[in-house]
Amino acid sequence: MSGFDITQYAQKNPAEVRALFRTGALDVPTAGMCRGYAQANLMILPRDWAQDFRAFTAKNPFACPVLEVIEGTPESRLMARGGNIATDLPAYFLYENGVRTARVTDISAYWTPDSVGFLIGCSFSFEEALMRAGIEMRHIATGRNVPMYKTNRMTVPVGAFSGPIVCSMRPMTPENAKRAQEITACFPNVHGAPLHMGDPAALGIDDIMQPDYGDAVELYPGEIPVFWPCGVTPQAAVEQARPPLAIAHAPGHMFLTDIRNDVLNDFLEQQKQD
Numbered sequence: 001m002s003g004f005d006i007t008q009y010a011q012k013n014p015a016e017v018r019a020l021f022r023t024g025a026l027d028v029p030t031a032g033m034c035r036g037y038a039q040a041n042l043m044i045l046p047r048d049w050a051q052d053f054r055a056f057t058a059k060n061p062f063a064c065p066v067l068e069v070i071e072g073t074p075e076s077r078l079m080a081r082g083g084n085i086a087t088d089l090p091a092y093f094l095y096e097n098g099v100r101t102a103r104v105t106d107i108s109a110y111w112t113p114d115s116v117g118f119l120i121g122c123s124f125s126f127e128e129a130l131m132r133a134g135i136e137m138r139h140i141a142t143g144r145n146v147p148m149y150k151t152n153r154m155t156v157p158v159g160a161f162s163g164p165i166v167c168s169m170r171p172m173t174p175e176n177a178k179r180a181q182e183i184t185a186c187f188p189n190v191h192g193a194p195l196h197m198g199d200p201a202a203l204g205i206d207d208i209m210q211p212d213y214g215d216a217v218e219l220y221p222g223e224i225p226v227f228w229p230c231g232v233t234p235q236a237a238v239e240q241a242r243p244p245l246a247i248a249h250a251p252g253h254m255f256l257t258d259i260r261n262d263v264l265n266d267f268l269e270q271q272k273q274d
Contacts, residue, residue: 027090028090029214031145038067040122040231041231041232044110053118083257085117093251095239121190129186145215149205151164160243166229167228172224
């Protein structure tokens with residue numbers, strides 16, 4: 001997927017765009033949409049797998065920062081009241097026994113009273129702050145999905161869940177990379193500061209132009225790749241754990257929340273106290 005013009009959706013309200021996803025009218029990556037609002041990755045598991053997965057996220061908070069746990073019905077009660085995680089994402093991946101078997105745009109038929117959904121922080125949320133600082137997001141500028149890579153950095157295992165940390169990458173000058181590190185460190189609930197800056201071989205990435213998920217983007221002369229932990233990490237863990245069924249967002253195709261990025265940290269801290 002490349003060349004999609006996101007600008008017509010940049011200033012829209014999240015509920016408006018979720019409605020488009022719900023009807024199946026729009027199936028594109030969400031980077032740059034509804035600027036100012038947090039976005040979220042998704043993982044849905046059977047209840048008897050959810051306890052270990054929640055412990056796995058707690059042990060791996062930068063790759064898997066949980067924003068909300070959804071049970072009973074697929075409706076969000078915290079991040080987007082009335083938003084439905086079974087219909088309101090542009091696309092989903094189905095995993096059966098750890099193997100990806102389908103890409104669909106509605107998973108209502110797969111949600112059961114036994115399902116537990118996890119909304120997990122997404123680095124698309126801090127991109128607005130980086131762009132305000134004058135740092136280009138190459139994937140948005142070129143209408144592409146962000147490139148994502150399985151790395152040689154491993155998660156802390158819990159139960160059957162283990163595997164590599166997946167990282168998203170954004171090219172930047174070294175000067176902008178330092179500024180981006182300072183800016184994103186203030187967003188711990190959406191992956192925080194970079195995991196690595198520079199040589200991709202240090203993360204076990206042989207070819208930066210061959211991402212495991214998303215689209216390749218060009219690095220210009222004088223730029224370095226900057227890697228952040230990514231909310232696709234749970235999908236790599238599901239491949240190892242092999243639950244009978246797991247449902248995730250298609251990488252880059254996120255749940256748009258109603259919570260603004262500039263209040264997200266305080267909002268989540270308040271929820272812990274309530």
